[in-house]
Amino acid sequence: MTTTDHGGGVWSVAVPIPDNPLGHTLVHVVDTDRGPVLIDAGWDDPASWDALTAGLAALGTRVADVHGVVVTHHHPDHHGLSGRVREASGAWIALHPADTAVVRRTRTAPPTSWLRYLADKLAAAGAPDAHTAPLRQAAATGRGGDLPGLRPALPDRDIVPGELLDLPGRRLRAVWTPGHTPGHVCLHLEEEHPAGLPGGGRLFSGDHLLPGITPHIGLYEDPEDTTVTDPLGDYLDSLERIGRLGVAEVLPAHQHAFAGAAARVRELLAHHESRLAALHALLTTPLTPWELAERMEWNRPWDEIPYGSRTIAVAEAEAHLRHLVKRGRAEPVPGAGPVAYRAA
Known part of the structure; x- marks a missing residue:
């Protein structure tokens, strides 16, 4: 268990993520006039719960004292323990309505329907039968119940963008x-930096802005919604908005706190522009999203990427393709079967 004092009534507790190279989620603890408020809660796992409770005890408080949980997004390493914290303390949980909608779908849809949807989605992206077969078999035999995050807690409050959250004695704006x-x-956190660092307060950045890695940008999954979304375009726009805040320090949910938010934003914008240019160059030959993912540059050769990570990689390839199409730099090739794309 690791805790860090960030000053000014803000701490972090490292809560482990089981079997994940990220290692842990940094759950931030903000002191308020009504007790501690958590920014995220960590993965729903006994070892993670023990780390969270031990970390709070080291800070001189308890789970039972928690006043609220503000969740940056619905992923299980952030939202997973929110419900258990609420059960132990009576704390409220706040989440943005767009992610609350994802939570509702997750709670109501049978796991097997999600597996079938994912298999169909991958097949449409050009995935080989060998990749989709395990998903279809799991759906046919009802073996989807062990997927993580199938019963996430429904929040009590909406996070309203632009508004201050109900943290008595603090100024925390969404x-x-x-x-x-x-x-x-x-x-x-619109308060003077406790160490006097120049800039406009501090930013709890969740997974949006991290010091050394880029967050996964895949697809917004809603089987009932036929809207063609542009998650990468949303992310790039969001990055620019964060870069204009001029914060003194960033407190992310992974890795470590850092200064220089605007410079990091510029790095990430340049990274994605470079990646889009590389993908555009690959599309001189029509490729399906799966074929594009096979040719993209990852942190290891495609043959060494494990099964689950290949699924994530294809979603990321498709997100980049959608953005190229939106920019008018790529187009689908007419024809039956998995859709291929070419440079425009």
């Missing part, structure tokens, strides 16, 4: 930053 999820929010 900034809607879609991209990683449709309802991702950053939280701007």
Whole structure:
């Protein structure tokens, strides 16, 4: 268990994520006039719960004292323990409505329907039968019940972009930053930096802005919605909005706190522009999203990427394709079967 004092009544507790290279989620604890408020809560796992409770105890408080949980986005390493914290303390849970909609779908849809949807989606992206077969088999045999995050807690409150949250004695403003999820929010603590660093307060950035890695930008999944969304475009727009805040320090949900938010935003914008240019060059030959993912540059060769990560990689390839199409730089090739795309 690791805790860090960030000054000014803000701490973080490292809550482990089981079997994940990220290692842990940084759950931030903000002191308020009505007790501690958590920014995110960590993965729903016994070891994660033990780390959270031990971390709060090291800070001189308890789960039972928690006044509220502000969730940056619905992913299980952020939202997972929210419900258990609420059960132990009576705390409210706040989430952006776009991610609340995802939570409702997750709670009501049978796991097998999600597996069938994912298999169909991957097949339409050009995935080989060998990749979709395990999903279809799991759906046919009802083996989807062990997927993480199937019963996430429904929130009590909406996070309203641009408004201050109900944290007595603090000024914490919600900034809607879609991209990683449709309802991702950053939280701007509009208070002078405790160490006097120049800039406009501090930013709890969730997964939106991280010091050394880029968040996954895939697709917004809603089987009943036929709207063609542009998550990468949303993310790039959100990055620019965060870059203009001029914050003194960023407190992300992974890795470590850092200064220089505007410079990091510029790095990420340049990274994605470079990646879009590289993908556009690959599309001189028509490619399906799966074929494009096979040719993209990842942190390891495609043959070494594990099964689940390939699914994530294809979603990221498709998100980049959608953005190229929106910019008029790529177009689908007419024809039956998996849709291929070419440079425009």
